[in-house]
Amino acid sequence: MSRKYFEEEVIQQTLDYNYAQHSDADKFNIAYGIDKNFLFGCGVSIASVLLANPEKALAFHVFTDFFDSEDQQRFEALAKQYATQIVVYLIDCERLKSLPSTKNWTYATYFRFIIADYFSDKTDRVLYLDADIACKGSIQELIELNFAENEIAAVVAEGELEWWTKRSVSLATPGLVSGYFNAGFILINIPLWTAENISKKAIEMLKDPEVVQRITHLDQDVLNILLVNKARFVDKKFNTQFSLNYELKDSVINPVDAETVFVHYIGPTKPWHSWGAYPVSQYFLQAKSNSPWSHCALLNPVTSHQLRYAAKHMFNQKHYTSGINYYIAYFKRKLLE
Template sequence: MSQQYFNDSNVIKSVMDFNYTGDCTAEPFIIAYGIDKNFLYGCGISIASILLTNPGVPLEFHVFTDFFSDEDRSRFEALAKQYGTRIVVSMIDCEKLKSLPSTRNWTYATYFRFIIADHFAGKTEKVLYLDADIACQGSIQELVDLRFTDEEIAAVVVEGNTNWWQKRAVSLDTPGLKNGYFNAGFLLMNIEKWAEEGISTKAINMLRDPAVVSKITHLDQDVLNMLLVGKARYVDKKFNTQFSINYELKEQVVNPVDDSTVFIHYIGPTKPWHVWATYPVSHAFLNAKQHSPWQRDALLSPANANQWRYAAKHYFKQKKYLAGVSGYLNYFMHKVK
């Protein structure tokens, strides 16, 4: 029996549908994002990167957000028109989410993935949820063709190593996690099974339970790992290859991104849309930007003390010494405000 925690009528305030698919009748593969205003730029380029590298694949994109300006509307509609695709933007009422746990790095927008899962219940078989700091550089046909077994609720990509899994298994009191712990930035959801198992309802109830909240450090990602033990299919790391651009500051950089990588997940505070993030690993993002309505938009400058500090470090790494000195001066100025 299907169970949803979120009802469209209670959480979706309005919808903008940019449909430029023309006469195409093929069943589209649905990709969805749940974001706040800080990730709209990244989301637009992420969509562009998928379209750029997967011509001929019928795709449909859904963006769930609580902020969308007239300029955002113009850009996303232009993107749909440029690639002859469909982009649906749903404006979310966040009141039901604001009482859930959040941190500086994990806002209530992280819970939009539950709204997404419930929104599509009864409408389609599967939906690919992606974080907006993901760029595509290869074919996703393998995901389009993937068929779930009767027991599988989602397809996921492992995070960390066996030591990390063991630590998560102990701290979350979930022994099964010793066999694998996944990153929830990539989540191919078996919509019917997700609804049948009431995953969104169970997750939200757990996030309201003080006993559970006292254990978790990665909010809904931890909760999803606890709920999906033995019910998730692990797919190749090429579909969620994580790399922090701040790793570039180390003496020796081990970059897992290679020609086989499909999705690059830019974890950490420095994103490829930041002006100080000009490294080869940012190429997939920057190339997609050049083939999108954001082509002429500047990369983002530092907006707070933390960003100025990272910008200064990266400028020195890049031998841009004047910019580095300026970055540290701005860092100290913002820090004393």
């Protein structure tokens, strides 16, 4: 009996942009699961990994439900530019749309389960990354990482003991006091993930009303429950989280340092937003300028949520006229909602 929850029929189309000069046997696989709103970020994220790791044999896999002709041109140009392989998979999302979602987490968050199932008989490990991650260092340590016998994944802890304790109580999982991880970075041990039926168990939990009542971070909570005592915690340099909205606080501590490998821009304001112009955005912007997106403008606010944040950031950056204009646009938009 198959241990996959998602068979390959969910993949409607595959586009393989292969300009790599290395053999398939040598490559390290990196995967993203995104909707149309994160294609810009994803392309630049891939560019950042390639910029920081020029000699590595890498292959990138993008699982998405939207990919137009402009996206095709840019992703193929990116593969050509860096002599790498980028494979795009168009996904049928119908089976995912009944699962819980929020304003910040759409059904695309569940693509990581399709990713793990897709690779179940193809390779022994895949690095899953959120598309709002920029790379600024070597990933050689991850390429060389050897899993212990019971380790299903390598992850990075989020927060400290107080947060872990709260999650352990909320999720009725005492083992989480030893660490709760952010699911934006997961190095998946594919054979053990498959043997333990993680994708199937996770989807079943997400369909259970009692579980859904307890969770606040959707599949991240579920994965923490399923992988308790079965994941290896690696250094925070592999998932250094920072929200650009922290810049609105009176004092800001930037956790990114010389050792950081992945900068994870959590929160609703992203470095591809026109109002996210801060020094910490440089890792994204540097990769953008060395990619087919180099001439693309940063995105302006569209929703009322974005307009409100744009106004706050413009005032914070002392661009007062823009801030006032965004607040006016925000209030007009709210009247129409």
